[in-house]
Amino acid sequence: MLLRYLFDERRLHKCEARVFAHNEALLAFQRRLGFVEEGWPRDHVFHGGRHHRLAPLGMPGREFAPGRRE
8 A cells, every 4th residue: 555655646756675684574575565676785784783784675666566556
């Protein structure tokens, strides 16, 4: 519903998400929504006493599947 609002109502060109690379469940969920990984910065975030990789994901509005708009 949020992606439909962003792309259809707000006419957003692209939606981005950033996920810790070790969070496999959230990465899988983002992929199911249609997001694609766009690079993997190493040691990008310092959290909990150590550095973590981020998995930046993005989805341009033109790739937002029509089946997801319903």
